[in-house]
Amino acid sequence: MTTDLEKRATRDGFGKALLEVGDDPRIIVLGIDLSEATKTKKFREKYPHRFCEVGIQEQNAVGMAAGMALEGLRPVVPSFGAFLTGRAYEQLLISAGYNRAGILVVGTHSGLAIGKDGTTQMGITDINVMRGIPGIQIFQPADAREAEQITHYLARNNQLAYLRLSRTPQPQILPKDYNFIFNKATALKEGKDLVFFATGDSVYNSFVAAEELERFGVNASVINVSTLKPVDEQTIFQYANCSKVIVTVEDHSIIGGLGSIVSEVVAKEGIGKKVLKIGINDCYGESGDPKDLYRKYGLDSEGIIRATKKFYCD
């Protein structure tokens, strides 16, 4: 495993890739007064005629994007995931989903990792609410390079999709030769005792935790689940079935996110094993340095190790 130490946030990967695919005349980016924060500012500067600024209007932006998609464009709607999936939920369900309008919804600032802005700006239930929309696809890259690859993939197609991004710079965790494949969960580390299914920024911390656990004689797999809906049931089954312990790790509520997704597969396949869900434990976040928040809420590698050891020994 090689880890590149250069740190970039997944939102930066998205912004870079958006510029690269920007030549496509079908792409229109909706502006919701957050072009800098969502890393769409450079697109706006380069393609002002394809940047549609509406102001602080998540509902109208989603509705307009849906209308544009019905005319054959590929609209991209970027804002904080908390606002898009909260305020504009019904527009995503009806104007976009029910109308089969293929818009790309990009929710940045996911999870506790946003830090100091605090609870109201954190997307902590976004995967949960988006999952219920029939036909929607959901993605969360593990690092900025994967964010670039997923953005390239999504710019080309016409599906309704939710791309969940983070603002916190992260090390490149995926190997240099990694290539994103739709609906394919991939192993970053193989182990025989337990399996970590992780998504987003949590992939890195899970990887660090897994390496640390080797010192205690625990041999863990780490699986990056970057396509969350649909989900690669085969890979989840394969690793869950041959591991003694199943752990999910995500910077999202333990309700309705990766933990629930993996649990559903485990139940569906009748694997009959317990699942430890590490995430935001059905509570709200708070302001603070991301590192401190991860420590307090048990999402740093130490927290992951602590919870996993307890679960493993039980």
Next chain:
Amino acid sequence: MEKQEVIKSLKRIAREIRSRTIDSIYIANSGHYGSSLSWADIAATLIFYEMDLGKNSLGQQLKTPPVEVAPQTERDILVLSKGHGVPALYSAISLLNPRYLSGYSLTTLREINSPLQGHPVRETLPMIDVSTGSLGQGVSMAAGIAYAIKHRGQNRRVYVVVGDGECQEGQVWEAFMSAPNLGLENLTVIIDSNGYQLEGSVNGKSPQGDLKKIFNEFGFYTQEVDGHNIRELADAYSNARVNSRDLQKPSMILAQTIKGKGVSFMEKEPWRWHGGSMTAEQYETAKKELS
């Protein structure tokens, strides 16, 4: 054709839309009479006169059924944001071209497997281009369609019909704020101002003030018309077309209407007829008045 003749034909069409609407809701025993009847004249004038439906049915011409409607991206678009008024739209489509109900009669309204869903569902029938029904979402979608059309340099217009009660939804105002700023001169918003919503008068719930003034301030080219006067409607659509383009502003038409228009007992007590169901006697009376 003389304008007088056109208006006469459109009045006949509007009456037929109302009559068919009554049939379908009565048989379904479910649906919104008052909200469908209030926009029947708006619908007749839009669909059978103003809109460019492509092929041989150009804009600002009386359409002669059976009409062949062009695919969505080659003609004008109508978004019915007040989706509960859809029985009038189904009736209009059945008049436009009887084949367009694809073998289903209007009286299968709201039945399982029927394309005549309780609220419009995209592509179930020609001319149903957008699924609506959850109030407040149609104006944004219409604005998005208008933006895309303009972006591609096409000469097509988008019409969106909104309820006055529906204007209590916040999203409607988001769209009203941004559409003028985006210079969507190919968008015409028509407010079917029938004064009543499910549980009472619109003004009794959330008074809206001087809408004409407000919309002018927002940057719309705004007109106010009698929503049951075919000539006024046709002229307003035509003014909207010309003036919107010249002023680079979207158009707003405030259409003053009566809930249940065309049926005397509904007009007298419009607050009863947002939904409501009819007795056999009432049905006979309504049909007689619309014959």
